[in-house]
Amino acid sequence: MGLLGVGGMGEVYRARDPRLQRDVALKIVHPSLTTTPEHIDRFSREARAAGSLHHPNILVVFDVGVENGMPYVISELLEGESLRDRLDRGPVPYRKALDYGIQMAQALGAAHAKGIWHRDVKPANTFITTDGRIKLLDFGLAKLSERLSDSPSDETTADASRPGMIRGTAGYMSPEQARAERVDQRTDLFSLGAILYEMFTSTRAFQRASTVETLHAVLREEPADPLEINPSLPLAAAVTVRRCLEKSVDERFQSARDLAFQLQQLRDGTLAGRLTTASAASWRRRALLAAMLAVAAVGVAWAIGQFPRRSPSFEQLTFRRGRIGGARFASEGQAVVYSEAGDRNHRGVWRLDPSEGPKSRELPRYAGAEVLATRRGELALSLDRRFVGGKHFVGRLATAPLDGDGRPREVRTDVENADWDPAGKELATIVTTGPGGAESRLEYPPGHVLHVARSIQWPRFSPDGQRIAFLEDTTGPGIVGRVAVVDLEGNFTPLTEVWRSARGLAWSPSGDEVWFTAGGWWMDRALHAVDLRGRQRLVLSAPTSLTL
Known part of the structure; x- marks a missing residue:
């Protein structure tokens, strides 16, 4: 029915499901990314894993398949804009940023509970519907991307279904991803921390002039103090972001549910309240x-x-x-x-x-x-x-x-x-x-x-x-x-x-x-x-x- 968008991995169309009489999104993956049966099998397996997730903040996948050697995904059709587009338009209000962060953390918590790590959490893979709900997109699909991009954009850099292969997006991937090491759920929390940092400050935490410099920043450098960029940011919010962005996985939040709870306390004011009333x-x-x-x-x-x-x-x-x-x-x-x-x-x-x-x-x-x-x-x-x-x-x-x-x-x-x-x-x-x-x-x-x-x-x-x-x-x-x-x-x-x-x-x-x-x-x-x-x-x- 019409082209909705083109990305590094494929094209997305508005389509019509004749059986249920509803509009859906049809994503067709570029043939260049599925040149071997191994790629096709991996894509199908991971797309089905994403389809097994049932959470209001995760894109609903209706069907996956391969037609004439070309993989496709049929999912719910969303109306709204990506978080990338929203950030490009200007600052996100503090309470709205907390609300988005809570929804993202809850979605990741549901995925992690089933042993699925997203590994490419970024604003371009986060959608804001017209009624303000967050939807996480492309669970597992980023594994198809094979090439390292030299652009400091939101493009996925490479594939890694095994150690030794880098995958993710340079400005949002964790240090362990940049080192091509095995990852767990805490890698997604680093990526979410980079998004929170950007929502709180309107500045990307690790963006540099090239992908190589950005990866070096992720590995070796600390982002600027968020309070320097946004002095009105509550101290507890800055501390929360800083913990997400720790280089060591052991020093981060250990689960998405813990992070969601922390963000809820920030939103409700209970965390800041403890900081000002305890031990007078x-x-x-x-x-x-x-x-x-x-x-x-x-x-x-x-x-x-x-x-x-x-x-x-x-x-x-x-x-x-x-x-x-x-x-x-x-x-x-x-x-x-x-x-x-x-x-x-x-x-x-x-x-x-x-x-x-x-x-x-x-x-x-x-x-x-x-x-x-x-x-x-x-x-x-x-x-x-x-x-x-x-x-x-x-x-x-x-x-x-x-x-x-x-x-x-x-x-x-x-x-x-x-x-x-x-x-x-x-x-x-x-x-x-x-x-x-x-x-x-x-x-x-x-x-x-x-x-x-x-x-x-x-x-x-x-x-x-x-x-x-x-x-x-x-x-x-x-x-x-x-x-x-x-x-x-x-x-x-x-x-x-x-x-x-x-x-x-x-x-x-x-x-x-x-x-x-x-x-x-x-x-x-x-x-x-x-x-x-x-x-x-x-x-x-x-x-x-x-x-x-």
């Missing part, structure tokens, strides 16, 4: 630390200046819930200038002077900017920041009056971070260029390259101006990292091992230590110090993750 005193500290990162970003910086060898103390400076970005002291005193993303992801620049009271003052001319550095009477800002290659926040570097009474003056483009030298004369900049932000350059003065790496973050001048400390990630995303220094002649010295999660860095006033926040993952970063001989010490740990 300790959880109050956790909530304050998690919500008010200015306590770590500014209070610790103050402690470094006053007590370089003592345990730091904290002073809460802000009282609104939001994501604190750059936070730097104004040069003329104890005033603090910081960027904050609050409701509806609105980012603004604020100034707080404790001598004038506890209320911050927004600098409206700098709306949307991120604070990078300060010097006497002036700010360095990042304007129009964009998320490049699933890795870096890059924008236009600009300077502006510290009091907010003036418009930003653009200095250069493609800058990720910056810091003024102690004299306040020149900026050291991190310039990120190349396909997908593939190269970061530390420049000082502008145009003079001191160091090049896949990712360089948080450049900070030593008090004597002779060295610049930074976090280096040789894998690219700027999530894992090690502390390193480079002098003004370009002599590079790594000081620490690579940490799985590293964010934030500052020098002690004497210049003999670099303080940094790092941990085993982004929810357990603690405050550490390292001297120029590489000797490390733990400065402070807390009930939640710290960011300097």
Whole structure:
């Protein structure tokens, strides 16, 4: 009756079932994918297995067969759109994303209970009907695809009915799939985690410029912190996604039913409720630390200046819930200038002077900017920041009056971070260029390259101006990292091992230590110090993750 669509494995038609007088979907598999009796037998066996599943969130298969050597599947006809199409149209509301995730997890739970692993869960294989129901498609059909695609799209990459053969879709397959190892139900939970990440952030977790780079990211790299991309995302939702995306299968959810239950708690608010009511005193500290990162970003910086060898103390400076970005002291005193993303992801620049009271003052001319550095009477800002290659926040570097009474003056483009030298004369900049932000350059003065790496973050001048400390990630995303220094002649010295999660860095006033926040993952970063001989010490740990 009409062609509905064409994919990498075949064509789908609207057809009419004359016996039951109903419209159905007829999928005909490309002959090139069924060139041997083995392929045909495998297709028929797996299609029948999918047809044995009876669940409201799984496509109903009415019949399978082979006609003149060409396999076909007859299934229910769906009206609506794929989740891929929905994501391409724009962000999915948080509660709607939870609802979709619950339905997908329940469908996978029903399949797993019968020993069937989907192994190609992705937005293109997820359908949203006009009444809002989720339908999982193509159980087992992806095994027919034989070739590895070089496109970073949703195309299935290869076949694997046995170890040693890669199958799945590069941006959504699990690490064990990418290594062509045997898989179980937990591989589907990783794929669902990648979908949840994309629904929560409107950003693909592992997409890179090519299939090879994407597979490397799945195996070796961590996705960007979802709270960095979407500060309004509840902390418990970010933790749930992070658990789905663990590289080790033993650290993920162990069943789809457990994941569905977790998502239901998020939807109903019971999980978040437990996080805010249990153990009042300790959880109050956790909530304050998690919500008010200015306590770590500014209070610790103050402690470094006053007590370089003592345990730091904290002073809460802000009282609104939001994501604190750059936070730097104004040069003329104890005033603090910081960027904050609050409701509806609105980012603004604020100034707080404790001598004038506890209320911050927004600098409206700098709306949307991120604070990078300060010097006497002036700010360095990042304007129009964009998320490049699933890795870096890059924008236009600009300077502006510290009091907010003036418009930003653009200095250069493609800058990720910056810091003024102690004299306040020149900026050291991190310039990120190349396909997908593939190269970061530390420049000082502008145009003079001191160091090049896949990712360089948080450049900070030593008090004597002779060295610049930074976090280096040789894998690219700027999530894992090690502390390193480079002098003004370009002599590079790594000081620490690579940490799985590293964010934030500052020098002690004497210049003999670099303080940094790092941990085993982004929810357990603690405050550490390292001297120029590489000797490390733990400065402070807390009930939640710290960011300097």
